[in-house]
Amino acid sequence: MQKKRVSIKDIAEATGVSHPTVSRALRSEGRMSDQTRTRILDAARTMGYTPSLVARGLVMQRTNTIGLVVTNFADPFHSEVARGVEDEAVLHQFSVYIASSKVDAKRELEVVRAFQGRQVDGIIVSSSRVGDQYADLLQETGVPIVLVNNHADGTNIYAVYHDDYTGAYTVAQHLIDCGYRRIAYLGNGRAGRANTERKRGWGDILRRAGLPAEVKVLGSNGRLQGGGAGVAPLLDEAKRLWNAWPDAIMCYNDTMAIGVLRELHGRGIQVPEDIALTGYDDIEISGYVQPPLTTWHQPRYELGREAMRMVLALLNSTDPDEVPNVVLLTGQLVVRASTIKKVSHS
Amino acid sequence: MQKKRVSIKDIAEATGVSHPTVSRALRSEGRMSDQTRTRILDAARTMGYTPSLVARGLVMQRTNTIGLVVTNFADPFHSEVARGVEDEAVLHQFSVYIASSKVDAKRELEVVRAFQGRQVDGIIVSSSRVGDQYADLLQETGVPIVLVNNHADGTNIYAVYHDDYTGAYTVAQHLIDCGYRRIAYLGNGRAGRANTERKRGWGDILRRAGLPAEVKVLGSNGRLQGGGAGVAPLLDEAKRLWNAWPDAIMCYNDTMAIGVLRELHGRGIQVPEDIALTGYDDIEISGYVQPPLTTWHQPRYELGREAMRMVLALLNSTDPDEVPNVVLLTGQLVVRASTIKKVSHS
DNA sequence: CTGTTAGCGCCTTCAC
DNA sequence: GTGAAGGCGCTAACAG
Numbered sequence: 001m002q003k004k005r006v007s008i009k010d011i012a013e014a015t016g017v018s019h020p021t022v023s024r025a026l027r028s029e030g031r032m033s034d035q036t037r038t039r040i041l042d043a044a045r046t047m048g049y050t051p052s053l054v055a056r057g058l059v060m061q062r063t064n065t066i067g068l069v070v071t072n073f074a075d076p077f078h079s080e081v082a083r084g085v086e087d088e089a090v091l092h093q094f095s096v097y098i099a100s101s102k103v104d105a106k107r108e109l110e111v112v113r114a115f116q117g118r119q120v121d122g123i124i125v126s127s128s129r130v131g132d133q134y135a136d137l138l139q140e141t142g143v144p145i146v147l148v149n150n151h152a153d154g155t156n157i158y159a160v161y162h163d164d165y166t167g168a169y170t171v172a173q174h175l176i177d178c179g180y181r182r183i184a185y186l187g188n189g190r191a192g193r194a195n196t197e198r199k200r201g202w203g204d205i206l207r208r209a210g211l212p213a214e215v216k217v218l219g220s221n222g223r224l225q226g227g228g229a230g231v232a233p234l235l236d237e238a239k240r241l242w243n244a245w246p247d248a249i250m251c252y253n254d255t256m257a258i259g260v261l262r263e264l265h266g267r268g269i270q271v272p273e274d275i276a277l278t279g280y281d282d283i284e285i286s287g288y289v290q291p292p293l294t295t296w297h298q299p300r301y302e303l304g305r306e307a308m309r310m311v312l313a314l315l316n317s318t319d320p321d322e323v324p325n326v327v328l329l330t331g332q333l334v335v336r337a338s339t340i341k342k343v344s345h346s
Numbered sequence: 347m348q349k350k351r352v353s354i355k356d357i358a359e360a361t362g363v364s365h366p367t368v369s370r371a372l373r374s375e376g377r378m379s380d381q382t383r384t385r386i387l388d389a390a391r392t393m394g395y396t397p398s399l400v401a402r403g404l405v406m407q408r409t410n411t412i413g414l415v416v417t418n419f420a421d422p423f424h425s426e427v428a429r430g431v432e433d434e435a436v437l438h439q440f441s442v443y444i445a446s447s448k449v450d451a452k453r454e455l456e457v458v459r460a461f462q463g464r465q466v467d468g469i470i471v472s473s474s475r476v477g478d479q480y481a482d483l484l485q486e487t488g489v490p491i492v493l494v495n496n497h498a499d500g501t502n503i504y505a506v507y508h509d510d511y512t513g514a515y516t517v518a519q520h521l522i523d524c525g526y527r528r529i530a531y532l533g534n535g536r537a538g539r540a541n542t543e544r545k546r547g548w549g550d551i552l553r554r555a556g557l558p559a560e561v562k563v564l565g566s567n568g569r570l571q572g573g574g575a576g577v578a579p580l581l582d583e584a585k586r587l588w589n590a591w592p593d594a595i596m597c598y599n600d601t602m603a604i605g606v607l608r609e610l611h612g613r614g615i616q617v618p619e620d621i622a623l624t625g626y627d628d629i630e631i632s633g634y635v636q637p638p639l640t641t642w643h644q645p646r647y648e649l650g651r652e653a654m655r656m657v658l659a660l661l662n663s664t665d666p667d668e669v670p671n672v673v674l675l676t677g678q679l680v681v682r683a684s685t686i687k688k689v690s691h692s
Numbered sequence: 693c694t695g696t697t698a699g700c701g702c703c704t705t706c707a708c
Numbered sequence: 709g710t711g712a713a714g715g716c717g718c719t720a721a722c723a724g
Contacts, residue, residue: 023701059702059704
């Protein structure tokens with residue numbers, strides 16, 4: 001099956017020079033007669049030469065390769081992060097290994113270890129559930145590990161964050177400004193830090209406005225199903241504490257909000273007339289559901305790019321201490337119909 | 347930055363044996379005294395040894411690595427394919443390189459070439475725009491290339507397909523069974539073969555039922571925006587030919603259908619009362635929009651797994667001719683509210 | 693059972 | 709300007 005690949009030795013033989021010369025010619029390094037250079041390059045082309053990056057990686061101890069760990073391919077958050085990572089990576093001739101952790105800390109570490117066996121030059125972990133444990137790994141192996149929206153606590157590692165607190169704070173403020181007074185929060189029980197921060201932003205602004213920040217429920221996951229399943233307990237809790245439904249539900253993310261939307265629709269509850277609804281992330285589809293979701297635009301693509309940039313900076317700097325180890329990006333409120341009651345022209 | 351990694355030589359030195367012995371011990375190959383073996387394994391563990399798969403790849407000419415090319419990370423079709431590929435890959439200790447072609451044939455070929463430089467053992471291309479050109483590449487390099495839902499024509503390559511014709515046929519039949527008579531097709535101008543097949547399935551069943559298969563429009567892409575933008579020309583075309591709106595629109599995929607849904611809603615057109623709507627793929631969200639979409643379940647995860655299985659089969663067989671070079675999977679109709687008018691109890 | 697030797701394909705000194 | 713030698717970390721062949 002495997003054809004023998006042509007190596008620089010083959011080219012050397014064919015052109016009557018030595019392999020080092022071929023190597024230099026191909027990398028346009030060292031001066032040499034234009035004649036031999038073009039002869040070598042021509043031979044390489046006609047013989048169908050492809051340099052072996054494996055061999056090069058071995059000798060250089062640099063593979064121009066990074067490993068990207070996501071929790072789940074299907075999650076629109078990660079796909080955008082991945083896009084950012086890849087775009088930045090190709091600019092620098094890096095290839096990207098990908099693997100999913102399936103939201104399992106043990107698997108996440110296995111995957112990282114596998115990447116290290118592949119001698120990747122850097123590792124990016126999106127929504128890590130392990131977090132600061134990487135500080136040790138980093139010490140051990142010297143392979144830069146950059147986290148995107150680390151879900152664990154601890155800050156002594158390289159990370160690109162989004163400002164979840166401010167985002168949630170702003171969304172909640174928007175709801176208050178719209179006149180909603182019983183604002184519930186539907187969180188994601190598997191999200192760790194991101195969820196804590198968003199809940200904190202929600203709670204702080206509510207209390208500051210003199211509103212009750214009591215009704216909060218943790219969904220079992222951050223997906224459609226988790227959102228839908230969270231509705232019943234949330235309504236129950238509101239009934240119990242307030243003897244009334246919430247007039248607004250703030251969700252951990254857009255995906256859950258869409259799950260909520262269907263559940264509310266099934267119960268004959270109108271959005272936003274009966275209950276307003278907000279998401280978080282601004283995934284593309286959130287503008288296409290009915291009603292379109294008010295949400296917080298999280299710069300997912302940029303998070304990915306910044307993470308890759310940080311890896312590259314770490315790789316190219318002699319003194320890693322001079323590379324800023326945390327980048328904090330912020331997003332933007334996106335107001336759509338799910339929080340804006342139609343004006344009645346009566 | 348880079349710590350020196352510990353090699354089998356280091357372990358050999360520390361334990362007073364030769365490196366090949368260490369190598370054998372680690373791979374539990376060849377018999378040796380349990381004593382030395384455990385001594386070596388202990389040393390490896392305490393010294394924090396990680397085998398270099400790069401070096402191994404170089405000598406074995408087998409990297410246990412595959413390259414996966416998708417058109418677009420964000421597309422839910424590809425994320426499921428990727429999941430299937432990865433799950434099967436990890437079972438066999440393969441790592442997965444990923445890259446996106448951005449629906450650009452030139453970029454697709456570049457990416458494949460880059461993978462070959464990395465000496466991947468196999469390549470999987472999802473929704474290729476290049477298709478049979480790979481036959482040559484395969485001949486040249488001997489690296490198996492498996493296509494998932496090849497969008498180009500030609501069949502002389504390894505491929506995993508979904509039966510688009512039957513799927514579209516069945517969806518159209520369902521619409522006819524529901525009593526719809528003016529069934530339009532909104533295609534994807536960038537989809538090639540898949541689109542052709544689905545359109546053919548639609549047209550054949552309509553004609554067989556004595557219905558007009560005239561109103562068809564090609565959207566500019568297979569995304570939300572492409573769906574939304576396709577509505578106006580489609581309605582115009584129907585008006586022109588039939589002097590009436592279609593009573594059903596069959597879309598190339600779910601994503602486009604969701605774009606259509608919003609556009610129809612914006613125009614005050616009810617689904618399915620005024621116009622019924624179908625998607626294709628059965629992406630998760632299609633069950634969550636309002637109304638939930640009738641669609642065709644495409645076994646995306648299985649397509650990915652089968653593709654990876656084919657790569658492995660090709661790798662492990664001495665005679666590639668004995669490996670079936672085409673796998674055809676079929677899907678399943680999923681009926682939801684977007685085609686079923688509520689029964690009126692009058 | 694274990695050590696010696698060789699080589700995967702490439703790059704980097706160093707001579708010439 | 710170019711060639712010769714050595715080595716990256718590992719495995720495969722052969723000795724012993």
